[in-house]
Amino acid sequence: MYRYDEFDHAFVAERVEQFRGQVARRVAGELSEDEFKPLRLMNGLYLQLHAYMLRVAIPYGTLSAKQMRKLAHIARTYDRGYGHFTTRQNIQYNWPKLGDVPAILDELADVEMHAIQTSGNCIRNTTADPLAGVAADEIDDPRVHAEIIRQWSTLHPEFSFLPRKFKIAVTGSPNDRAVTRGHDIGLRMHRDLQGKPGFEVMVGGGQGRTPIMAKTIRNFLPVDHLLSYLEAVLRVYNQLGRRDNIYKARIKILVQSEGAENFAEMVEAEWLKIRDNALDLPVEERDRIAAYFAPPQYENLSDACPELQAAMAAEPRFAAWVDSNVGDHKQSGYAIATISLKPHGGIPGDASADQMEAVATLAETFGFGELRVSYKQNLILPDVPKADLLALWRALDGLDLGTANAGRISDIIACPGLDYCNLANARSIPIAQRISERFTDLRREADIGEISLNISGCINACAHHHVANIGILGVNKNGAEFYQITLGGVANENAAVGAIIGPAFDEWRIANAVEDIVDTYLSQRRPDEAFIDTYQRVGPQPFKEKLYGPDQARQAG
Amino acid sequence: MALIKHGKLVDDIWHETDDFADVTTLGPVIVDLDTWRRHGAEILALGGRLGLRLKPGQTPDLIAADLHHFDLIALEFAKFTDGRAYSQARLLRERHGFTGELRASGDVLRDQLSFMLRCGFDSFSVATDHQAMAILEAVNEFAHWYQPALDRAATIPNLRRRARAASNDAASGCAATWAY
Numbered sequence: 001m002y003r004y005d006e007f008d009h010a011f012v013a014e015r016v017e018q019f020r021g022q023v024a025r026r027v028a029g030e031l032s033e034d035e036f037k038p039l040r041l042m043n044g045l046y047l048q049l050h051a052y053m054l055r056v057a058i059p060y061g062t063l064s065a066k067q068m069r070k071l072a073h074i075a076r077t078y079d080r081g082y083g084h085f086t087t088r089q090n091i092q093y094n095w096p097k098l099g100d101v102p103a104i105l106d107e108l109a110d111v112e113m114h115a116i117q118t119s120g121n122c123i124r125n126t127t128a129d130p131l132a133g134v135a136a137d138e139i140d141d142p143r144v145h146a147e148i149i150r151q152w153s154t155l156h157p158e159f160s161f162l163p164r165k166f167k168i169a170v171t172g173s174p175n176d177r178a179v180t181r182g183h184d185i186g187l188r189m190h191r192d193l194q195g196k197p198g199f200e201v202m203v204g205g206g207q208g209r210t211p212i213m214a215k216t217i218r219n220f221l222p223v224d225h226l227l228s229y230l231e232a233v234l235r236v237y238n239q240l241g242r243r244d245n246i247y248k249a250r251i252k253i254l255v256q257s258e259g260a261e262n263f264a265e266m267v268e269a270e271w272l273k274i275r276d277n278a279l280d281l282p283v284e285e286r287d288r289i290a291a292y293f294a295p296p297q298y299e300n301l302s303d304a305c306p307e308l309q310a311a312m313a314a315e316p317r318f319a320a321w322v323d324s325n326v327g328d329h330k331q332s333g334y335a336i337a338t339i340s341l342k343p344h345g346g347i348p349g350d351a352s353a354d355q356m357e358a359v360a361t362l363a364e365t366f367g368f369g370e371l372r373v374s375y376k377q378n379l380i381l382p383d384v385p386k387a388d389l390l391a392l393w394r395a396l397d398g399l400d401l402g403t404a405n406a407g408r409i410s411d412i413i414a415c416p417g418l419d420y421c422n423l424a425n426a427r428s429i430p431i432a433q434r435i436s437e438r439f440t441d442l443r444r445e446a447d448i449g450e451i452s453l454n455i456s457g458c459i460n461a462c463a464h465h466h467v468a469n470i471g472i473l474g475v476n477k478n479g480a481e482f483y484q485i486t487l488g489g490v491a492n493e494n495a496a497v498g499a500i501i502g503p504a505f506d507e508w509r510i511a512n513a514v515e516d517i518v519d520t521y522l523s524q525r526r527p528d529e530a531f532i533d534t535y536q537r538v539g540p541q542p543f544k545e546k547l548y549g550p551d552q553a554r555q556a557g
Numbered sequence: 558m559a560l561i562k563h564g565k566l567v568d569d570i571w572h573e574t575d576d577f578a579d580v581t582t583l584g585p586v587i588v589d590l591d592t593w594r595r596h597g598a599e600i601l602a603l604g605g606r607l608g609l610r611l612k613p614g615q616t617p618d619l620i621a622a623d624l625h626h627f628d629l630i631a632l633e634f635a636k637f638t639d640g641r642a643y644s645q646a647r648l649l650r651e652r653h654g655f656t657g658e659l660r661a662s663g664d665v666l667r668d669q670l671s672f673m674l675r676c677g678f679d680s681f682s683v684a685t686d687h688q689a690m691a692i693l694e695a696v697n698e699f700a701h702w703y704q705p706a707l708d709r710a711a712t713i714p715n716l717r718r719r720a721r722a723a724s725n726d727a728a729s730g731c732a733a734t735w736a737y
Contacts, residue, residue: 005717007701007713007716007717008713010700010701011699011701011702011703011713014698014699014700015699017698018698018699022668035666038637038638039668121638121640151703151713152703152704154703155671155672155699155702155703156704157643157671157672157673157675157676157702157704157706158640158643158644158647158672158676158706159640159643160640160643160672161637161638161639161640161643161669161672162640235644238640238641238643238644239616239641239644239645243639243641273652277705278705279704279705281714282714282718284718284721285714285717285718288717288721
């Protein structure tokens with residue numbers, strides 16, 4: 001993985017000193033809260049319902065065991081002993097004290113991490129396929145380009161005060177695990193006829209109150225021109241994006257109002273004028289960065305692994321875990337293991353300091369000391385020898401991290417909701433807990449199969465409910481929390497926004513409603529048909545009838 | 558008001574007006590785009606030094622052909638969160654080759670000064686001398702940056718290239734010594 005050189009180290013250290021000065025000026029009263037707010041936000045510090053919240057970037061979701069131990073140390077020393085992994089490959093600490101934050105940033109800088117631009121109207125932490133570099137289906141490694149984008153976007157002089165926040169995601173695989181179409185810019189790697197890598201550039205995706213999937217504005221951009229093209233997109237947006245209404249300020253609204261074709265023409269015109277300037281990195285600098293992402297020293301292992309087969313036959317809980325949580329590796333004899341942060345009845349995405357430390361050690365024991373964080377709020381060990389999977393699972397099981405539910409109905413994405421967030425209208429966490437407790441039977445979960453269920457506590461859609469097969473949105477009606485259901489959202493390369501199925505449910509009926517939806521699917525499905533395929537085949541009507549009764553379903557249309 | 562130019566607190570010789578009637582009496586004057594469009598020929602006939610103010614939504618393309626008439630262009634940060642003037646400044650400098658004074662006015666704060674300098678601003682109009690002194694402290698908070706910009710300082714990618722070249726030279730130097 002990427003390692004800071006002297007320049008990266010110096011830069012982050014200067015940034016910490018700058019923020020230390022800003023905090024001191026705030027504490028001394030020289031800065032008003034209004035003036036301090038954008039400064040703290042660009043360093044990842046929010047003021048939430050009860051306390052400050054610090055959001056730390058895990059660039060493109062890759063981190064080392066050493067970094068994970070530091071995250072654990074921070075949780076224990078400066079917070080309440082846990083952290084929350086988010087859909088944007090960040091970790092959030094919910095209880096830091098303002099005066100401690102410069103010290104926390106110092107600790108992060110020691111392990112080559114920071115909180116720069118995890119908030120604010122700037123280019124946010126760039127996200128990527130969490131399986132980058134190890135997935136069997138990969139065309140090219142997106143981490144190299146995500147790191148290039150990280151450096152270019154860091155304290156960019158022109159684009160630090162955009163109309164609104166700006167999120168970029170990169171995938172190197174045709175199977176999109178980074179929801180690229182749900183981002184302000186999505187980059188998907190392809191190869192041209194000569195085999196050279198490049199990007200399909202998608203612009204104007206986003207969720208929130210106006211969910212829109214990004215449109216392709218360029219089919220193939222050679223990798224050499226990545227930064228100049230991004231700069232062209234950002235320059236058009238910085239000048240023309242709306243600033244009069246916060247809800248219409250994202251680039252998706254500009255792309256929609258201009259039309260994708262017009263917008264593409266504006267970008268191309270700007271790009272032609274800057275494409276040959278000093279911005280794009282010389283090949284040797286790109287190679288320098290790429291060298292950090294060279295594959296580790298894999299052993300020559302056979303892909304056939306009789307001890308794995310025997311262990312699965314002997315231990316059904318392990319077999320269930322392998323089925324749901326273990327994926328194909330590009331290297332023979334190795335596997336990719338998802339560590340679920342979704343124990344039944346637990347808080348999605350939360351990990352204790354003890355768990356983080358234990359997982360760091362597992363990453364060293366069963367891999368090359370590297371970990372990944374996925375947008376689904378789980379952790380991933382990218383390089384596990386197949387023969388070690390049983391030992392790994394036993395260790396995880398003892399840490400309450402061995403739940404066999406990756407990609408299953410209890411693998412719920414949930415935002416912090418009204419328990420923490422001052423934007424939320426309703427609680428998300430207790431609803432996720434209540435729903436996941438309905439699906440504790442592993443055989444039933446396996447039978448239901450691949451499905452996604454996401455819960456957002458407000459219209460800002462941090463939990464991506466629009467692109468979930470079953471999306472749940474918390475709303476507030478006359479002081480009471482209600483939950484609106486959307487069905488049919490898809491987060492992969494065929495990304496689609498779900499549709500509202502009917503009137504909302506209160507907090508006591510929402511779990512029953514989810515069970516009704518699942519039962520409807522089970523009664524309607526064809527053999528081996530996943531939830532989303534059944535839904536797309538039969539449409540919403542059977543689900544409406546089950547949820548609201550035949551009469552009301554007809555009224556609801 | 559206080560003015561910082563090229564890193565120093567200086568007296569402001571410029572006056573601003575949107576009223577053509579005042580232009581004749583004021584000396585060096587900054588006018589808005591509308592006044593320039595309506596009275597440009599008359600203002601030029603007066604022969605004084607001339608500045609132009611662009612509002613955040615007014616792209617520099619609008620005045621590209623007139624730029625040689627202006628000694629100064631003032632861009633406005635209505636709120637410091639409105640970052641349009643950063644793009645205007647870079648376009649004026651990089652695309653249109655404007656070499657006169659590029660002035661930031663409005664909500665000009667210490668913590669944005671580095672960004673402004675790097676986008677090509679070289680003068681800053683702020684409310685008080687005290688604020689002016691405070692924002693000058695912020696200039697040297699970072700030694701190097703990642704992106705090429707108008708400050709023309711070596712970027713981090715440039716410095717890496719130099720470091721590589723130096724180590725290659727050192728390596729070939731060693732080889733030469735060994736050969737002899």
